[in-house]
Structure formats: structure tokens, C-alpha cells
Amino acid sequence: MSYLAKAPLAIIQLEVPPADVSAQVGEQSHWFVQALQLQPQDYIVVRPHLGEQLPDFDQLSAAILSGSWAMVTDHADWSERTAAWVQGAIEQQLPLLGVCYGHQLMAYALGGEVADNPRGWERGLKPVENLAPGDALLSALPAQFEAWLSHRQSVVQPPAGAQVLARSALDECQIIRYSPTALSVQFHPEFDAQIMTACLPAGVSDDGVGLQGADWARSLLETFYRSAQPRQVQTG
Numbered sequence: 550m551s552y553l554a555k556a557p558l559a560i561i562q563l564e565v566p567p568a569d570v571s572a573q574v575g576e577q578s579h580w581f582v583q584a585l586q587l588q589p590q591d592y593i594v595v596r597p598h599l600g601e602q603l604p605d606f607d608q609l610s611a612a613i614l615s616g617s618w619a620m621v622t623d624h625a626d627w628s629e630r631t632a633a634w635v636q637g638a639i640e641q642q643l644p645l646l647g648v649c650y651g652h653q654l655m656a657y658a659l660g661g662e663v664a665d666n667p668r669g670w671e672r673g674l675k676p677v678e679n680l681a682p683g684d685a686l687l688s689a690l691p692a693q694f695e696a697w698l699s700h701r702q703s704v705v706q707p708p709a710g711a712q713v714l715a716r717s718a719l720d721e722c723q724i725i726r727y728s729p730t731a732l733s734v735q736f737h738p739e740f741d742a743q744i745m746t747a748c749l750p751a752g753v754s755d756d757g758v759g760l761q762g763a764d765w766a767r768s769l770l771e772t773f774y775r776s777a778q779p780r781q782v783q784t785g
Contacts, residue, residue, distance in 0.1 A: 556610040558585075558592040558774065561603070561631065563617035563650050566748070573747040577615035577739075584739040584767060585774050597627040603634040611644035611777035614651025616737060620702055621653045621663045632658035639731045644777040646770070647733030649700055655733045656725060662706035668719040672699045672749065677723050677736060677766075681714040684726065686772055694765035696723075696736035697745050703735065738770035 562578045565571060574580070578594040581587070595601050604612075614635070619625060635658040638645050647655035653663045677696045681687050704722040707713055714732070715724035726732040737744075 556608055557590070558587070558777070559604050559609045559612040560592055560594050561612055561614045561651070562594055562596050563615050563628070563631065563654070564598045564619050566618060570747050574744045577617075580739040580744055581613055581615070581770075584770060597631050598625075600627075603631065606638055606641040606643045609643060611646070611774065612638060614645070614647040614654060614733075616649030616651065616699075619650065621650065621657050622665075622702065628654060635659070639728055642728070642730050644773070645731040646773050648739065649735060649737055652725070652733035652735050653700075653702060653704055655727065655731070656704040656707055656711070656722070659708035659711065659727055661704055661708040661711065661725075663702055664705045666701060666703040666720060667705070670699075670701050671703075671717065671719040672753075673697070673745070675717050675719075675736075677715050677717050679715055681712065681724075681726075684714055686732065686769060686776070687714055687724070689772070690765050690769065694763075696734075696738065696766035697740035698736045699745065699748055700735060732773075734766075734769070736766055738766040 560578045560581050562576060565576050582592065593604065595603060597603060614631070619628065621628060632654055635645070635655050639659070645655070657663045674695050675698050676693050679687055679690050679692050679694065682692070703720050704725065707722055707725050708727065712726045713722050713724070714726055717723050720735055723735045724732060
């Protein structure tokens with residue numbers, strides 16, 4: 550017997566955190582599940598670094614590419630395979646959101662340049678400037694909002710034809726839109742203060758004091774998930 554069901558969100562988890570981080574706050578996929586309050590039937594987790602096959606586009610409602618402790622410029626096999634999958638996902642108009650490493654990987658996959666951030670390690674709670682209030686996903690955001698950041702590499706040259714939607718003091722490419730269904734963010738909309746603290750090396754400050762008011766970065770993540778077109782898939 551078969552029936553139609555809503556296609557799940559794919560959380561593409563790109564490697565795992567250091568053991569001490571995982572012990573405190575779990576792995577990247579857990580953070581997105583908690584942030585979006587997902588139920589088991591709402592999502593699947595795919596780990597390319599373990600050799601898991603990336604899913605067929607028509608079996609998903611959307612996909613999120615997580616952050617990572619790896620570097621895009623290392624060109625690991627699992628990363629290159631995921632980059633190729635990103636190209637196909639965009640061609641098939643799958644709603645796609647890249648976060649931190651996922652942001653850099655999407656830009657790289659589409660012809661942009663990723664390198665060590667010439668302005669240094671950007672970390673903690675930082676102001677981000679909304680450059681595109683007319684964009685459907687950013688229309689509810691203020692001209693400036695705070696977001697959690699922790700990255701050493703950056704998109705230093707976006708792909709041809711991509712639109713930069715936001716920037717910060719240390720990074721000109723905080724949000725990039727590649728198509729009507731695909732965009733990426735350098736910051737971590739799935740983070741909270743506990744995750745941020747756990748991800749920092751011992752003795753290093755997050756340079757932030759905590760959110761004072763609305764978590765606009767989190768609202769962007771929630772809006773992306775809600776706006777993904779629901780797809781029906783055959784099961785059984």
C-alpha cells in the first residue's frame with residue numbers, strides 16, 4: 550500500500566564538531582532540529598563525510614547545509630561531492646540554505662572564491678547590515694540585526710550573477726542569493742548563546758553580550774523553512 554506524504558527537509562551535516570563540543574551541545578543537525586522545533590517525520594539527516602548518499606532532489610521539500618570545522622579550501626572528497634550536488638539542487642530549483650561552511654561551499658560550487666578572511670576571525674554576536682529589504686526573505690528584518698558568527702574563512706568573491714544581501718564589519722558577504730530558491734548566510738541562525746560558547750576554544754571570549762530583543766537571524770531561518778514549497782512524495 551502506498552500513499553502521499555509531505556517531503557522532508559534534508560539537513561546536510563558537514564562533518565562533526567570536536568568531541569568536547571558534541572558532549573555539551575550535540576552535533577550540527579541537532580541545532581537545526583531544535584531551532585525549527587522539528588518532529589522526526591519532518592526531516593532527514595545526511596552525512597556526506599561518512600559516505601552517505603546525497604538525496605534525490607524530488608524527494609525533498611528543501612535542504613540546509615550546515616557549518617563545519619573543516620575548510621572549503623581543503624577540497625575534501627565529501628565536500629567536492631556535496632558541491633556538485635548543490636549545483637544540481639539549484640538547477641532543479643530545490644529550496645536551499647547554506648550556513649557558514651554551507652554558505653562558503655555554495656558560493657564555491659557556483660564559481661565564487663573562498664579564502665581565509667583577510668580581516669581575521671569573526672566571532673561572537675555581531676551586527677549585520679541588511680542590504681536588501683526588498684528581498685522576500687529579508688523584508689521583515691530591520692536595517693541592522695545581530696547574529697552569531699564564528700568563521701575564519703569567507704566568501705571573498707561571490708559567484709557571477711549572485712546578489713549580496715547583507716554584510717558585516719569584517720565580511721562583505723554575510724548573505725548571498727543565487728536564485729529565487731537558493732541563498733546562504735555566513736552567520737549561524739541556528740545558534741544560541743550556549744552553542745556559541747561551546748564552540749569557542751577554551752579561554753576565548755565570544756565578543757558578544759547576548760541578544761537584547763528579537764532574534765532576527767533565527768526568524769530568517771524559520772521563514773526559509775516555512776516558505777519552502779511543500780512537496781508530496783510517494784511512499785510505501
